[in-house]
Amino acid sequence: MDILITDVTEMHGDNYCVAGWDTAGQRLVRPLPDGNNWSAALLEKHKIEPGVTIQATPQGSPTGRYPHLTEDILIDPATIAGTNRRLQAWFGAGAPPSVPSLSDAFQHSVHTTGVWDGAKKGAHVQVGTRIGSLSALKMERRNIEFFENNYRGEKSLRAYMSDSEARYSLPVVARSLRELYRAGGSMAVNQSLPSSGILHVRVGLARPWRDQPDKCTVMINGVYW
Secondary structure, three states: EEEEEEEEEEEOOEEEEEEEEEEOOOOOEEEOOOOOOOOOHHHHOOOOOOOOOEEEEEOOOOOOHHHHHHHHEEEEEEEEEEEEEEEOOOOOOOOOOOEEHHHHHOOOEEEOOEEEOOOOEOOOOOOOOOOOOOOEEEEEEHHHEEEEEEEEOEEEEEEEEEEEOOOEEEEEEEEHHHHHHHHHHHHHHHHOOOOOOOOEEEEEHHHHOOOOEEEEEEEEEEEEE
């Protein structure tokens, strides 16, 4: 299986989530080495980053719940190999698909918990919803702005994102954007993007966790152009 890497996101500890576009099957997938998350060492070993195409052999059937079960695939880590082929464009023929709104991205199943600073907050999908957990939006650069959130003394990177229907406040988990944030704050993240033009904004759903067992939070997984 050839997988064009589209998303590399940070989780807790030395755990990363990797997702990509199955170029033959024409679908988004989340490869799980031996059914597990990726470590920093495994990412480095295979030079995993968005835009790189890898090969891997599926093994067995995944278990779990929707919506993540839609894309989860188990792979044999011993079969991972890079093809050294990089994506030429995030738009056009052969590129991963994109939609105009967050509602379209998750089949009109997105709920929010309120509004803060003019943006909808707490965007999520209910656990068990039989839809995909990965998607992308096509939008103008002016429709996304990164900022530092400070919640009870815990700082993190978030973004205000306006699509064709609404304005949202979303957490950012993209590894590359978080590295920029840790080095230079939210200003460095904003300055890393072009000043204008069309962006390909990757979005995904977090898995439920102990304090939020029934919700899959919407996150920004990457921004490309």
